[in-house]
Amino acid sequence: MNRFKKILERPAHQQLIVFGLMALLIYGMFWYFVTSDMRAEAANLREQAEQLQRQNAAAQIAMQHINEFRAAYARVMADYEDLKALLPEQRELTNILDGLLRNARGRLVVRRFTPKEDINQDFYSGKPIEVEVSGSYNSLGQFFADMATYHRIVSITDFRILSAPEQGSARTIDAQFLLTAYYVSPERLQQAASTSQPPRSAAQPTPTAR
Incomplete structure (x- = not known):
């Protein structure tokens, strides 16, 4: 209490500095101890999101290759059917x-x-x-x-x-x-x-x- 009274007896600008420092200290403790789990979870979710994005990009490339292969297969089968007409069973x-x-x-x-x-x-x-x-x-x-x-x-x-x-x-x-x-x-x-x-x-x- 004596320390608090001494602070109140100081000039206003000094009181503002002291109370500001105390507020920053309290906020820092809150941010470090209370939000640390939330920040860790957010980082984990961010990593999972980046991994899913990479998997999604790879899947899209694979799907593109499969579609290209299907188109090539359809062309080959069309040629095959034409050749079957020329080459009887x-x-x-x-x-x-x-x-x-x-x-x-x-x-x-x-x-x-x-x-x-x-x-x-x-x-x-x-x-x-x-x-x-x-x-x-x-x-x-x-x-x-x-x-x-x-x-x-x-x-x-x-x-x-x-x-x-x-x-x-x-x-x-x-x-x-x-x-x-x-x-x-x-x-x-x-x-x-x-x-x-x-x-x-x-x-x-x-x-x-x-």
Whole structure:
């Protein structure tokens, strides 16, 4: 009490300084002892928020890559479907060969149409057919042109063109060639489908903490 009375006996400006210092001391003690837990919790929350933001940024980048991969996968599958139309399955091969034979007979005299043993590649297979025909140069050229624009993948190799022994208006040449019709087997088709699965749906990015 004596110290307090001595303070009150001092001039006003000195009392203001003393009381100001006391207030600062009380505030400092309150800030240090009372708010220390709150400040520690706030720092912990700030660290968690920064970690969530980093995770959210990483998740957004991963989602972008997944979306890009899905778009690329969709393009590849679209090309794959287009190629499937050109490269029939094995079960369609008989119909393809019948169509090729009808096409040849529509323009030429087919003297030989002999399927040979299949040839197998990594993804596709081929059915070679030894063909002998008779006709005119124009009819043979039209047949080759038809094969060049045929809606399935075929090739013509090892061809020979000879003058017909007996010339006539509809027969001036004899031709021999190897016609190969390409197809995909069920085993290779299933293998291609199993290795072309789309990515699983990814989790949505974690919302950014505020």
